[in-house]
Amino acid sequence: MDSPTLITAVTNQKGGVGKTATTLNVGGALAESGLNVLLLDLDPQGHLTDGLGISQAPAGEGSANLYRALIGEYTGSLADLITPHSAPAGRLDLVPNTIEMFMAVRELDKQRAREQRLARLLSAVRGIYDHVLIDAPPSLDILTDNALTAADGVLIPVQAEDSSLKALRLLLPQIASVDADLRETPLELHGLVVSLLRRPITKLAESVLAEFERLDGLPILGTIPLGVVVTEAWRSGRTVVDYAPDSEHAQAYRALAKTLAGGGQR
Numbered sequence: 647m648d649s650p651t652l653i654t655a656v657t658n659q660k661g662g663v664g665k666t667a668t669t670l671n672v673g674g675a676l677a678e679s680g681l682n683v684l685l686l687d688l689d690p691q692g693h694l695t696d697g698l699g700i701s702q703a704p705a706g707e708g709s710a711n712l713y714r715a716l717i718g719e720y721t722g723s724l725a726d727l728i729t730p731h732s733a734p735a736g737r738l739d740l741v742p743n744t745i746e747m748f749m750a751v752r753e754l755d756k757q758r759a760r761e762q763r764l765a766r767l768l769s770a771v772r773g774i775y776d777h778v779l780i781d782a783p784p785s786l787d788i789l790t791d792n793a794l795t796a797a798d799g800v801l802i803p804v805q806a807e808d809s810s811l812k813a814l815r816l817l818l819p820q821i822a823s824v825d826a827d828l829r830e831t832p833l834e835l836h837g838l839v840v841s842l843l844r845r846p847i848t849k850l851a852e853s854v855l856a857e858f859e860r861l862d863g864l865p866i867l868g869t870i871p872l873g874v875v876v877t878e879a880w881r882s883g884r885t886v887v888d889y890a891p892d893s894e895h896a897q898a899y900r901a902l903a904k905t906l907a908g909g910g911q912r
């Protein structure tokens with residue numbers, strides 16, 4: 647590894663916009679290109695863990711899992727929380743969900759330095775992986791604050807719908823407040839990933855896309871059309887580049903991964 651680890655939070659408090667699909671498939675594409683990638687399932691619903699066909703981490707007092715690590719009860723090595731997925735060329739590893747993650751928001755709220763927990767944990771993997779992608783929950787809560795504090799940059803999946811414009815009007819001020827209160831350097835806004843784009847593109851979708859394009863400092867980094875191959879790959883516990891390597895969707899995720907790895911459109 648000759649470049650520093652890039653930690654990316656995949657965030658949007660709106661559910662169903664493609665956060666998990668982006669995390670696992672960009673991760674798959676980065677690994678396919680020979681990079682070492684760690685994915686982290688920060689959403690208590692555990693969709694990322696399911697989508698990779700990986701078992702949840704054990705639960706209960708004394709267990710080694712992400713929840714126990716975040717609340718400071720597990721103090722062992724982060725390496726022991728990692729499950730390997732596949733190694734097509736580089737590495738694709740996961741810190742899986744545990745059923746106990748549902749308690750994380752409540753427990754973290756009682757703690758000091760509660761927003762910095764994930765950043766501290768991930769400092770152990772800097773230099774080991776090329777990329778870390780964090781699949782954030784669909785809420786502006788303490789877990790999302792942890793993702794925004796731990797990351798170097800953020801990818802924001804959106805749909806070409808008015809509700810996504812509204813979601814951005816809440817998310818961008820949240821990012822600004824994390825920048826102001828919790829970070830030493832501002833979070834890099836890598837850009838938007840327009841996901842689940844229905845074709846042919848409707849007039850309404852076109853007008854929302856035009857509004858996205860007008861957003862200053864927030865480029866559209868990639869577009870992923872709606873396609874059954876994404877759900878089929880997910881159901882079989884594989885990434886799209888592995889499940890359907892020649893598909894248009896695999897190409898779209900590879901292009902997105904390349905842009906991210908190349909430093910976005912900076």
Ligand SMILES: Nc1ncnc2c1ncn2[C@@H]1O[C@H](COP(=O)(O)OP(=O)(O)O)[C@@H](O)[C@H]1O
Nearest residue numbers: 661662663664665666667842871872873876877
């Ligand atoms: N490009 C796509 N085409 C078809 N289905 C998709 C696509 N991207 C995501 N999905 C599906 O849409 C649903 C919502 O996507 P998901 O990534 O889970 O969103 P989020 O993590 O933001 O809640 C999931 O069932 C997922 O499999």
Ligand SMILES: [Mg+2]
Nearest residue numbers: 665666689693
């Ligand atoms: Mg999700």
